[in-house]
Amino acid sequence: MKKILTFVTLAALAAAAQAQTVTSPDGQVKLDFTLTPSGQPQYEMSYKGKEVIKPSRLGFELMKGKALKDGFKVSGIDTLTFDETWTPVWGEENAIRNHYKEMRVNLEQPETGRKMSIAFRLFNDGMGFRYEFPMQKKLAHFTISDELTEFAVPGNPTAYWIPGDWDTQEYDYTKSRLSEIPSLMDEAYTHHNKWQSFAGPRTIQTALQLKSDDGLYVNLHEAALINYPCMHLDLVGDTAFVLKANLAADPAGMKANMQAPCTTPWRTVIVSDDARDILASRITYNLNDPCKIEDTSWIKPCKYVGVWWEMITGKSKWSYTNDLPDTHIDKVDWTKVKPHGRHGATTANTKRYIDFAAEHGFDAVLVEGWNIGWEDWSNRFKDEVFDFVTPYPDFDLPYLRDYAKSKGVKLIMHHETSSSVRNYERRLDQAYQFMKDNGYDAVKSGYVGNIIPRGNNHFSQWLVNHYQYCVEKAADYKIMVNAHEAVRPTGIARTWPNLIANESARGTEYQAFGGSKPSHCTILPFTRQIGGPMDYTPGIFENDVEKINPKKKSWVNSTIPQQLSLYLTMYSPLQMAADFPEHYAKYMDAFQFIKDVAVDWDKSWYLEAEPMEYVTVARKAKGEDRWFVGSTNGYDPRTSEVKLSFLPKGKYKATIYRDGENAHYKTNPHDYVIETRTVTPSTKLKIKTAAGGGYAISIVPIQ
């Protein structure tokens, strides 16, 4: 599609307080900007005439000098219409339209002589705005102590939320009215991991999904979080509600150190009266810069298995020995310590996974626990935890490297940093070079535990900068990154598509840590996934963790068809089949779907969606005439009704993997049915899904 640009600049306005308006290209989203009588910037937003955001204030408190919140006048307005279609390296579709009208309000604060602009971009499915600071003498370097951005929300909508936490997003979601958040916070902020840090009794995280009583779905998040702290939202008010930005602080109480010219991330409001539009929105990506990697041929979506679930369940261990009360990695003679015998990343075990991957067509094998240092790696404020280049003596890396290559399988590197980011940065070049020298193209990095430098949190500007540094340096080495426990994504993968996935939410591992809500994966697409793909690691077929590890009582709250559906509904270009080969062997018919399903797409159709209840999506495999449908259901059993009108004219064979009559995530997760039928574009399917259930369909043309 052709790019259409229109620039209009208005001179300083006669009546600064007069509302300036911009609409979406289709006119349905409307944004009004005004200055309050005290000269504070303010905006409001509507969709199809309905109020989405009530008048809400904008601005900043600074560590030094007059705040950037009032005393402003409008010095000019720039408007622009933009329309392009860009090609993502990987994604839910092979072309993304980026179509918006922009209004940039240029402000001056006469008392200080400072300039600040606020740019609003109006899309048909919502809007984004950010603050921009041109280069100027009166505002060169400054420190933000508080961002005052508000989202004043009409009524008392339903919110799907997790507690504000400066270190983790690994929570189950709570559905409640906004008004109920304070009273439910204690219950929501249960103990999840050892490095959680409570942000406050009225603080929640983004992406935040809201649903109003008049049927509007509103999603608040941010885009392009680069060198700025992560934004949470504070609930202000007890009857009328304002969600106010709350930025992660550093130990000195500073939030963002800024240097003009610069911008904040975009604050995004996605809106529709149809929940499916929220999932189909590409606002977050569109607000990021175009791809900065010239040659992207080395970035490849990937389906993988790995030595991982066995450590999560406690069947085996990351560590090698119990001999050492603690480990100085440079001082241990690993050939002399006694192995405890439960090390997971052994040569033999890895070989078994390589064989399994080769046999079933998986691209890669992840191996965690391959490198020295796991004896005392977590939450000890230990600086030099890992060196990222030295295997345990029972992991024969050169052999496995060559063996995997001979089998056409890639090995995925694992870099657990233990949140000792200085240690990681000091060793990063060497670690990445080691990967390249040994044929690794992708790394799963981890940030478990409290951050070192001590006193910092996972979501502060310091760490946001670090994660980005790793992604950009990895790009130099042509390495794909799948960062776990890092800040949640904000569409940066458009610019750096080697950021192939993140964790940044409660992943499958929690099914072994007590279990997640059966509805969990019906809300993640509305929240965590708004910013980019999640390495959710689905595909668990054995629900009873106790069978694996008698010491661990935990249940995977999902039917097998729901597990299959996640390969569609939890979009990611990196998909794991997380369970053990021996468990798949018992359900090889269901496993066939995981073998078949694609990981990259030409097009996607959200067919059904309701937050925390169900998501159904159809996708066409990239460059192939194969279609897949996935439907993930929440707690209440229901019947999914979908038309296959997304199919081109013709006849197709559909293989349906669905819950059986008595299926239930807890009592009967293995009651599943696999059936095939002939379908056409006019076929309407009615498929029952169980509590914690779902279905998956693969569709191929009948020749």
Add this chain to the structure above:
Amino acid sequence: MKKILTFVTLAALAAAAQAQTVTSPDGQVKLDFTLTPSGQPQYEMSYKGKEVIKPSRLGFELMKGKALKDGFKVSGIDTLTFDETWTPVWGEENAIRNHYKEMRVNLEQPETGRKMSIAFRLFNDGMGFRYEFPMQKKLAHFTISDELTEFAVPGNPTAYWIPGDWDTQEYDYTKSRLSEIPSLMDEAYTHHNKWQSFAGPRTIQTALQLKSDDGLYVNLHEAALINYPCMHLDLVGDTAFVLKANLAADPAGMKANMQAPCTTPWRTVIVSDDARDILASRITYNLNDPCKIEDTSWIKPCKYVGVWWEMITGKSKWSYTNDLPDTHIDKVDWTKVKPHGRHGATTANTKRYIDFAAEHGFDAVLVEGWNIGWEDWSNRFKDEVFDFVTPYPDFDLPYLRDYAKSKGVKLIMHHETSSSVRNYERRLDQAYQFMKDNGYDAVKSGYVGNIIPRGNNHFSQWLVNHYQYCVEKAADYKIMVNAHEAVRPTGIARTWPNLIANESARGTEYQAFGGSKPSHCTILPFTRQIGGPMDYTPGIFENDVEKINPKKKSWVNSTIPQQLSLYLTMYSPLQMAADFPEHYAKYMDAFQFIKDVAVDWDKSWYLEAEPMEYVTVARKAKGEDRWFVGSTNGYDPRTSEVKLSFLPKGKYKATIYRDGENAHYKTNPHDYVIETRTVTPSTKLKIKTAAGGGYAISIVPIQ
């Protein structure tokens, strides 16, 4: 000299509370260890029967779990006699004897099952002790929240002190009774630099020099500060005085994160009834590990000039342009900005210094401000300040590199980090490689401004670790380091002799910032210099800074002979002639001494010393039959009387550079006399030194 080792291990002692005693090899220093009734470790120390340290407690508070302060029992005592003579790579002598008796008290805390040892090393001139933690299950990783080490001082001695500050040591010294410190603190803690941070009304820094009423000189400091916070001292008590360790904290309030096996730095007490012994003591070096650099042939003492004093005085600038309100170093087109015309590090100016160095026999030229980023470099919490590899357009590095080489002169690199240590570490390999590629063998690094990561201080464990990281990485590249604004040295140059100097005190620059006390360099040898050489940058011949820069009223509080004396009394293997070539041109007769003086020594003799009053030292040039004497005087004019008995039998020509009759640091600093006379080992010299004056002598044999 042969190494003599004696090991003795005593079994668990019958009476744990019974004092355990160890003495110095000559028996004059005595140390008693006991446990208090509550099981807290305690020591006391005497010298020639006089009390040096009264019973003083030892131990730690921890962030978690029971403190390591009481409930201990003695599980064993190890003793050892050690005697070796080692050869420093550079220094005040070519051989250093390391002779001590050690007593290691092994403690157990039965309630917790933890073990801790305290090792005391008794030398003839004092002692050092440290805490040692063997590898053990019950104490693997732990965080020290407070070190309880005490130095209980008899009486109310005179102290020569600077205020406790977690970011800087750049203070003038105050001489007072310990009891007077609190009331004098306000005056002592005057505004010095923009990143100072007050440690408390009763906190002072080490090395701390004390003098008791019964004539004992006692010096408290630390040795081998590695991966541990810097220790200050808190004055406890108003009539009886205890100096208690106070460690630099990180933003989370943690002081030291420890991982067994590990040790703390040594806490040192140097003692004598003769002040000269304090200066001659090598306890600090001896308590550090032997050299870890195998090939030290590339480490070379150096006399240098440089483009530096002109920026300090404001004659020229580090920066290049005034065009930019702020600088994103990667985005500026330096060929397009307008130079402000006062840039110091130009090709022409550097060439002038290279010529001057070559003409007068200096080894090297330091150039500051050669690299982009000085437009907004300091105290702005700016992350990416410098890249350390890109010269300003008017600094033709390849040309100057080749020109300097053709003249037999080295260029000294300058890395100002602006205390953005993450930026520096990220770029360190590239920066060091750039140096090697361009023939630089030494770097002056700087840590001006508030530390980034924000909330950290210059002296915390995080930063101590960083400085050490740079020194060790520099050794990999065969680079010598002269770190300014880093933590003060603690003898680490024994282990890493490429740490060729530090600043870490109020240097000559303050003579252009209002002036230092005329007695300043008579106390620094007793304090700052105890841990290692200082890059004091002496040799200023033009006292009136206003003549250089009419906007800057400052006076260099020193006579010219005092400036010359500093090349002896302020020992360093790195000595600058800091003034301008044009100033030296006016006093070429005095300048001759700076040209002549050696920078490395076979032997040194401290002839006279009294803290904050005078220091006189004679030294023999390494491998040469040349001797030099320097005497630095404080405020009160005096007559120095020295015997030249350090000379071998023979006749010598002595050239004496001394204050004239009317010399005075303020009113008549240029009244100096140069005279030659014949001397022998039996010559006694009586030389008058003015207020802020001194003298320097060079001695050569008469053939």
